[in-house]
Amino acid sequence: MIVFENHVFYLHTENTSYAMGIFQDEILLHLYWGKRISNVLSTDMISEFKMRSLSAKNYGEYSTEILPLEFSSYGSADTRIPTFDCVFADGSRVSKFVYKDYKIVSGKPPVPGLPATYCENNSESDTLIIHLRDELKQIEIYLYYSVFEKYNVITRRVKIINNGEKIRVNSALSMSVDFPAVEDMDILHLGGAWARECHIIRNPLVHGNQNIESRYGASSAMQNPFLVLCDKNADENMGNVYGFSLVYSGNFTAGAELDAYHTARVYMGINPFGFEWVLQSGGEFFTPETVMVYSSNGFGEMSRTYHKLYRTRLCRREYKNKKRFVLMNSWEAVYFDVNEEKIIRIAEKAKEIGIDTVVLDDGWFGARVNGKAGLGDWVENKERFPNGLRYVAQRLNHMGLHFGVWFEPEMVNPDSDLYRKHPDWVLHTKGRVSTLTRFQLTLDLSRADVRDYIVDSVSRVLENANIEYVKWDMNRYMTEAGSALLATENQGEVMHRYMLGLYEVLERLTKKFPSVLFEGCASGGGRFDPGMLYYMPQIWTSDDSDAIERLYIQCGTSLVYPYSSMGAHVSASPNHQVGRVTPFEMRCHVALPGQFGFELDLEKCTENELQTAKKAICQYRELESIFHNGDCYRLLSPFENDVAAIEFISEDRETIVLCVYSIKATPNNVYSFIKLRGLDQAEYSDGERIYNGEYLENVGLFFMNNIEHKSKLLVFKRM
Numbered sequence: 001m002i003v004f005e006n007h008v009f010y011l012h013t014e015n016t017s018y019a020m021g022i023f024q025d026e027i028l029l030h031l032y033w034g035k036r037i038s039n040v041l042s043t044d045m046i047s048e049f050k051m052r053s054l055s056a057k058n059y060g061e062y063s064t065e066i067l068p069l070e071f072s073s074y075g076s077a078d079t080r081i082p083t084f085d086c087v088f089a090d091g092s093r094v095s096k097f098v099y100k101d102y103k104i105v106s107g108k109p110p111v112p113g114l115p116a117t118y119c120e121n122n123s124e125s126d127t128l129i130i131h132l133r134d135e136l137k138q139i140e141i142y143l144y145y146s147v148f149e150k151y152n153v154i155t156r157r158v159k160i161i162n163n164g165e166k167i168r169v170n171s172a173l174s175m176s177v178d179f180p181a182v183e184d185m186d187i188l189h190l191g192g193a194w195a196r197e198c199h200i201i202r203n204p205l206v207h208g209n210q211n212i213e214s215r216y217g218a219s220s221a222m223q224n225p226f227l228v229l230c231d232k233n234a235d236e237n238m239g240n241v242y243g244f245s246l247v248y249s250g251n252f253t254a255g256a257e258l259d260a261y262h263t264a265r266v267y268m269g270i271n272p273f274g275f276e277w278v279l280q281s282g283g284e285f286f287t288p289e290t291v292m293v294y295s296s297n298g299f300g301e302m303s304r305t306y307h308k309l310y311r312t313r314l315c316r317r318e319y320k321n322k323k324r325f326v327l328m329n330s331w332e333a334v335y336f337d338v339n340e341e342k343i344i345r346i347a348e349k350a351k352e353i354g355i356d357t358v359v360l361d362d363g364w365f366g367a368r369v370n371g372k373a374g375l376g377d378w379v380e381n382k383e384r385f386p387n388g389l390r391y392v393a394q395r396l397n398h399m400g401l402h403f404g405v406w407f408e409p410e411m412v413n414p415d416s417d418l419y420r421k422h423p424d425w426v427l428h429t430k431g432r433v434s435t436l437t438r439f440q441l442t443l444d445l446s447r448a449d450v451r452d453y454i455v456d457s458v459s460r461v462l463e464n465a466n467i468e469y470v471k472w473d474m475n476r477y478m479t480e481a482g483s484a485l486l487a488t489e490n491q492g493e494v495m496h497r498y499m500l501g502l503y504e505v506l507e508r509l510t511k512k513f514p515s516v517l518f519e520g521c522a523s524g525g526g527r528f529d530p531g532m533l534y535y536m537p538q539i540w541t542s543d544d545s546d547a548i549e550r551l552y553i554q555c556g557t558s559l560v561y562p563y564s565s566m567g568a569h570v571s572a573s574p575n576h577q578v579g580r581v582t583p584f585e586m587r588c589h590v591a592l593p594g595q596f597g598f599e600l601d602l603e604k605c606t607e608n609e610l611q612t613a614k615k616a617i618c619q620y621r622e623l624e625s626i627f628h629n630g631d632c633y634r635l636l637s638p639f640e641n642d643v644a645a646i647e648f649i650s651e652d653r654e655t656i657v658l659c660v661y662s663i664k665a666t667p668n669n670v671y672s673f674i675k676l677r678g679l680d681q682a683e684y685s686d687g688e689r690i691y692n693g694e695y696l697e698n699v700g701l702f703f704m705n706n707i708e709h710k711s712k713l714l715v716f717k718r719m
C-alpha cells in the first residue's frame with residue numbers, strides 16, 4: 001500500500017494513488033492524487049514551479065510561496081492558509097519545518113483522546129508517518145497517513161511534539177493539500193440551519209479563499225465538517241471528486257484557497273477561531289483526523305465509499321452490526337406532557353402495530369415540565385412517574401417492548417438543583433452575563449468533576465431500570481465559553497477541551513453499557529458528524545420531520561453519511577414544523593431507508609393509517625439490511641427535480657429497492673422514466689413483471705408525476 005521510491009512516497013489503494021515527494025532534501029511536496037498509477041513519478045515534475053517576479057526566494061530558484069506543499073507553516077515565503085501557526089516563548093511566530101525521516105507501520109494507530117476510523121486487523125491498513133522538524137525551535141511534526149486499501153480511503157492527521165520551550169499554538173489543522181493547475185472546479189458543502197440541515201451547496205472555485213466553518217462550539221447545523229472539490233461537470237456518476245470529512249464534533253474550519261497561479265490549497269481541521277493551545281516543553285498535541293476519498297466516478301461513488309467506511313470502520317460496538325429498534329418516540333406525540341399513564345398508553349398502541357421500542361423523551365425528570373427547569377437533575381419526577389422508571393420498563397418489557405430514555409447530559413437549567421449547588425460548573429466568563437439559549441447553559445466538560453457527575457448520574461438511571469436505548473440530546477451552542485478551573489493562559493483551550501471531555505464521557509458510558517443503543521441528537525442534526533458516529537451509530541437527522549423537507553435533508557446527509565446513521569420517523573400530518581399535509585404512506589416511504597420509527601399520537605391515526613404503519617414496519621424488517629448495508633444510488637436529487645428517487649442494491653446484489661417520491665406534481669404531465677444504476681446484466685422481477693438489468697438502466701421505469709406526494713417503494717429480486 002505504501003511505497004517510497006526515488007524520493008517519492010506512494011499511497012496506493014485499490015483504485016487510487018496519492019503521492020508526495022521530498023524536494024531539495026527538505027520540502028514535502030504534493031505530487032499527485034487521482035486514479036491508481038504505478039510508481040512513475042519524480043519531483044522533476046514540478047520543475048516548472050519556479051519563482052515568479054517578486055516571489056520570496058527561499059529554495060534557490062524555487063519558493064515555498066508557489067510550490068504545491070503537503071504541510072505549511074506561518075511566517076516564511078508561503079503566505080497561503082497555514083497548517084500550523086504558533087507563537088514562541090520569545091514572541092516570534094516564524095516557523096520552518098523540514099523533512100527528517102519517515103516510518104511505515106502496519107495497521108492504523110488510534111488517535112489519543114479522539115475518535116477516528118479504525119481497522120479490524122492490521123492487514124487492512126498501513127500508516128506512513130512523516131517526520132518534519134523546526135530545527136531552531138525544536139518542534140517535531142508527525143504527519144500520519146493511513147491507507148485503507150480495499151476501501152479506497154486515505155486518512156490524515158498531525159501529531160505535534162514540543163521539544164523546545166513553551167509555545168502557544170494558534171492553529172493546528174489536520175491536513176492541507178495543494179492541487180496544482182486547477183481550472184474549472186467547484187466546491188460543494190452541506191449547509192443549513194436548525195430543521196434545515198445538510199442542504200447541498202455548490203459554488204465555482206474562484207480566486208481567493210472559500211471557507212466553511214463552525215464557531216458554535218459544535219460542528220453545527222449551519223455547516224457540516226465536510227467539503228468536496230470536484231470537476232465543474234462532475235455529477236452523481238462521472239467526474240473527479242475529492243471528499244474531505246473531519247472526525248470532530250467541535251469548531252472546525254475547511255476550505256479551498258485558489259492562489260494566484262491556480263494552485264488550490266484544501267485545508268481542514270480545528271477552527272483557529274477562538275482557539276489557542278499552550279504546549280508546554282515536552283508536550284504533545286493531536287489533531288483530529290480527516291478522511292479523504294477520491295472518486296473518478298462522481299459523487300455517487302464517493303458517497304458509497306464513505307458509507308461503507310463509516311458504517312464498518314467508524315461506528316463501533318454491539319450495534320454496529322446488530323439490528324436496531326423500530327422506535328415510538330414520545331416527543332411529537334405529547335411533547336413535555338408525559339407521565340406514567342400516558343407512556344404506557346403510547347406503548348400499548350405502539351405494540352398493536354408492531355413497534356418494538358418506546359422512547360420516553362424530554363419531561364420525565366426533576367422539575368422538567370417545560371424547557372425552563374430541571375435540566376441536570378437526572379432523577380424521576382415522582383409526580384409524573386410515581387413508581388419510577390424501573391416500573392415503566394417492567395410494564396413495557398412485560399408487553400414485549402424495549403424501553404428507551406432521553407437525556408441531555410451536557411446541559412443545565414439555571415433553575416435546577418444542580419446549578420444551585422454548582423453555579424461554577426457551567427461554561428462562563430467572569431464578569432460577563434451568561435447568555436441563555438432554550439433557558440439553559442452548557443456544563444463545562446473540560447472539568448473532571450463535571451464529567452464524573454454526568455457519568456454517575458446517567459449510569460444511575462441506566463442501572464436502575466432496564467433501559468436499552470438512550471437518546472443523547474444537546475440543545476444549545478456555546479457562548480461566553482470560559483472555564484472556572486482553567487488557568488488564564490489556558491482559557492483559549494476550553495472549546496477543544498470540552499470536546500475531549502465529551503469524548504471521554506461517551507467512551508466511558510458506551511463501554512460501561514455496551515448493550516445500550518445510543519442515538520445522538522443536537523436539536524436534530526446540530527452535531528451530525530463522524531466524531532459522534534464513533535460513539536453512537538445513529539443520529540436524529542433533523543427536528544424537521546416533514547416528509548418533503550426530509551427528502552432534502554436526508555439526500556444532503558447521504559453525501560457522506562450512510563442511511564444506517566440517520567434517525568427517521570413518521571410524524572403527524574399536518575406536519576408540526578411546516579404545516580404540510582402528506583399521505584401517511586409517503587411519510588413511511590421517506591423514513592424507511594433510515595433508522596425507522598414513529599413520533600406521533602397513534603390514537604389520532606385512522607384505522608387505514610394504522611394498517612399502513614403496520615405494513616411499513618414489516619417492510620422495514622424485510623428491507624433494512626439492504627437500506628443499511630447495501631449500496632445507495634441517488635437517482636434523482638430533490639435539489640434538482642420535482643421527483644426524488646433513491647436506489648439501494650443489497651450486498652449480495654440479489655435485491656434492488658427503488659424509492660420514488662413526488663415533491664411537486666403538474667397536471668397532464670410529460671412522460672418521464674427513472675433509470676436505475678449499478679445493475680448486473682441479469683433478469684429482475686418486481687413480482688409482476690420481469691425486467692432485464694440493461695433495460696432498467698437504459699430505458700428505465702415509467703413514472704407519471706401527476707399526483708403530488710405520491711410515493712412508491714418497489715422491490716426487484718434477481719431471478
Ligand code: DGJ
Nearest residue numbers: 331361362521523524543
Ligand atoms: C430536541 C430534539 O431534537 C427533539 O427531538 C426532542 O428530543 C427535544 N429536544 C426535547 O427537548
